[in-house]
């Protein structure tokens with residue numbers, strides 16, 4: 001095989017069939033039947049099973065036993081379907097995260113999924129890449145690799161194409177690169193030797209087979225809450241059972257009522273509903289181009305108080321265009337170029353020092369270099385033939401730490417170095433400059449003049465590059481005598497959506513800080529253009545200033561990865577929840593140090609993507625804001641169904657406990673009615689609540705504290721109050737129906753309770769705003785869930801078969817109206833409370849004169 005052409009695509013396909021995909025062993029997916037069985041291994045299912053057994057064996061009430069069995073099965077199947085949905089969502093995410101590799105096949109460089117690599121492929125790697133398979137180094141330019149995961153060696157190891165004789169230990173194989181190590185510097189080409197489970201890491205068993213399934217802080221909170229409610233329910237169960245027993249109920253009766261009450265009073269569906277809401281939320285975010293890698297990050301996102309963002313490509317479109325040129329003492333705009341070749345001496349070195357090409361009108365390669373190639377073509381240069389005429393023999397690749405790059409070319413006169421980079425950096429490195437008077441020493445006055453010129457362009461938001469040349473005696477070493485040829489100002493317009501997204505953050509109480517490697521003046525101009533106020537601190541300021549000044553500044557320029565870590569630490573120490581973006585090889589520590597590390601999906605390195613908690617597939621700042629909105633909405637929705645479920649649970653406990661005392665042992669509702677309330681009447685609406693759209697005010701409120709309690713004392717108070725109203729109403733309905741006998745009274749109480757739940761659903765959608773706000777008509781799922789519950793309830797009341805089962809009797813239309821009227825009380829009372837809250841709030845926030 002010719003390494004400059006790589007494998008033939010057909011041959012690669014044939015080998016792939018032979019060797020199998022280049023993947024490490026994944027944890028085997030659970031078969032569906034085990035997932036289904038798992039639904040029945042929980043306290044609810046066991047209790048229901050016990051209840052069915054008691055009903056069937058002790059009571060000999062087979063119909064009841066079958067009905068409980070059906071409830072049990074329904075609950076299990078619903079859980080199974082939900083969990084399958086979230087498993088699929090997670091699998092979909094994993095698929096989106098699967099890495100790709102650049103490989104030479106049939107003479108062209110292609111990006112293919114890393115899983116499709118085969119032995120014999122030629123893979124191109126560069127700084128920031130993860131090595132996709134084991135391979136022998138064919139070519140290396142300053143190639144250094146971090147193999148710590150494999151060998152424990154923490155320092156990067158230099159790699160070269162020289163092969164060692166004999167068998168070397170893993171750590172000494174300097175001509176081999178291994179799967180999962182990362183390239184920390186330089187670039188190179190590898191000839192793949194082994195793939196998948198046959199690689200060195202593949203042999204170290206399932207090193208990577210872990211995906212975190214740790215419960216999120218919210219889930220832990222809800223677990224604790226569930227435990228407390230269960231204790232409360234336990235007490236209620238004991239009270240009700242004791243009263244029934246004393247009133248002469250049979251053992252079987254007492255047990256079934258106790259079990260049904262236990263089921264109705266414990267919010268056992270809550271943790272599952274939270275998990276489903278979080279994973280489905282994750283999928284929705286992924287579809288909107290924000291891939292969240294870990295579940296807890298969804299919650300943290302909602303609590304974000306400051307977003308630190310890159311500039312290039314995130315706030316700007318990353319489409320660079322050369323706008324101004326300063327050459328031989330003369331500044332001009334690109335628009336005024338006349339096509340003459342008087343810029344040839346500046347532009348030839350500028351394009352020699354770069355690899356971007358223009359193909360079919362589009363730039364392939366680095367956008368800055370693309371801008372230079374386009375400019376050169378506009379000025380009449382034939383870039384390809386210029387590059388062919390001066391072959392490159394060595395290079396110093398661009399490094400954000402150096403802020404320049406250099407290439408070395410063989411010419412008739414010897415070795416010529418072409419350098420391009422940040423203007424202020426090259427101004428420091430250069431010794432001479434080309435002016436209208438020819439090439440002169442860079443004396444102090446000349447420097448001042450150039451600095452003023454750089455500033456003038458930077459003020460307009462242009463990124464100022466300088467081009468320099470020199471004669472190199474040793475390549476690749478920067479010559480001591482560098483001649484600065486001229487300056488080129490490049491613009492990169494802000495993304496059209498950036499300003500709106502920043503305004504949204506401001507309204508939501510989230511600070512936005514811009515952190516860039518660019519020049520302070522350029523950074524300030526671009527920041528101000530998108531609505532981030534203030535002027536830039538530079539890298540040296542960051543080193544000098546204390547935490548307080550750092551947390552207050554909004555724009556940081558000439559920042560190194562170390563500065564990013566410093567900024568993240570200062571912000572976190574002052575109590576902020578920090579989202580930080582990054583794309584480079586050295587950004588990983590800052591990304592890990594932030595609460596939410598955000599990596600760029602398009603331009604980001606594998607290393608950054610691995611360290612991040614979230615990946616933006618469109619590299620767009622606005623997507624971070626969308627993700628924050630989702631994070632807040634998800635938390636909001638979780639609060640909604642916690643309020644919904646817990647008020648139902650409290651109502652059930654209060655109504656049944658009070659009922660058993662008031663009715664001297666007669667039960668307010670039959671066990672099956674309670675099961676119905678719990679399994680049928682509140683399952684679908686609770687799920688629909690989890691999928692509610694964002695509340696209109698959700699981005700106009702300050703961020704929630706991370707880890708803030710969902711059930712604060714005040715909220716619990718209102719939930720209990722709503723529960724009490726529901727309990728009293730249900731008892732009243734029973735009282736109204738009782739002259740017509742116990743079955744009618746029970747049916748009326750049962751129906752009222754179910755309607756109470758539906759009405760309360762409207763209450764919990766907005767904690768402060770009226771239920772009749774703009775949200776009312778949104779979320780058809782909720783209305784569909786409510787409608788289906790009403791239809792099912794009518795069936796439970798009116799169908800003869802159901803009547804036999806539940807002990808219901810047919811209600812008159814007016815009974816339904818009475819039930820609805822009673823049930824609506826919880827809505828009017830909540831509306832009153834919210835109205836009152838709004839008035840006092842407005843009074844409190846009215847400005848004093």
Ligand SMILES: Nc1ncnc2c1ncn2[C@@H]1O[C@H](COP(=O)(O)OP(=O)(O)OP(=O)(O)O)[C@@H](O)[C@H]1O
Nearest residue numbers: 310311312398400403404405420421422516517518
């Ligand atoms: N390909 C390149 N060749 C030479 N110099 C470059 C190149 N790309 C960028 N520079 C210079 O290096 C400086 C820093 O670039 P760098 O890529 O680190 O900034 P950046 O990270 O793109 O900015 P941001 O942090 O906003 O994304 C730029 O201001 C520019 O002057």
